[in-house]
Amino acid sequence: MPRTKIYKSGIKAAIHQTARDLYESGVIDRQTMRRFDESCLTPVHAFTGEEIRALREREAVSQTVFAHYLNVTKDSVSQWERGQKKPAGASLKLLSLVERNGLAAIA
Amino acid sequence: MPRTKIYKSGIKAAIHQTARDLYESGVIDRQTMRRFDESCLTPVHAFTGEEIRALREREAVSQTVFAHYLNVTKDSVSQWERGQKKPAGASLKLLSLVERNGLAAIA
């Protein structure tokens, strides 16, 4: 179904650096650079407790270890998974990164 | 000053995957795996407003764009930089990742 080829990690960083270089040398203007910046972020979406648990188990770590990776408490992870609290902001971003790139991406 | 050589990104992920494989095949026990997990995380430290601003300017983006990367509001970034609010938890983790690996690492 996906028409767009998924490139390996590193590509994104390279493209980004190139865009920044173009901006700094005046080839592209600030607005273009800004739109580029905002358009190539990994999409952040809401997570259900089930999804968070599945994600953690996919990475084969305990709640405690998972919590250490995200720099939050184990209790928070437990509450997320049970739907008692819902992660937001930076927590959501980290979960999205783990979902897409794995735990090692934020080690 | 640093005695330990800093390896390029990718190495960490590889080591991690290897450790997990060893664990899953029963070569190392769960406790060892856990200690390994907790010992190889990027250290998370507090940031002053100055440091956050310097970090953002190093990445050459506006507060708005920086905020988009972290999935927080531009106001939060502004308040961090002025010392009015102090990032914690997942926000701190993201800042540490940016500090060490650059903005592209969390794109």
Add this chain to the structure above:
DNA sequence: CAATATATAGAACTCTGTTCTACATTTCAA
């Protein structure tokens, strides 16, 4: 069996992060 690791439970509390409005400055295109 005893000790440890893991996960749940709930309650009280702190304070981040959000939201809103307003305003000053700078940048850039018309």
Add this chain to the structure above:
DNA sequence: TTGAAATGTAGAACAGAGTTCTATATATTG
């Protein structure tokens, strides 16, 4: 030059995330 857009500051009110504490239950392991 003029006006629109981008950027950053400011403060206040608010919701709720994240912390902390204690207690309990289960499963695993030595």
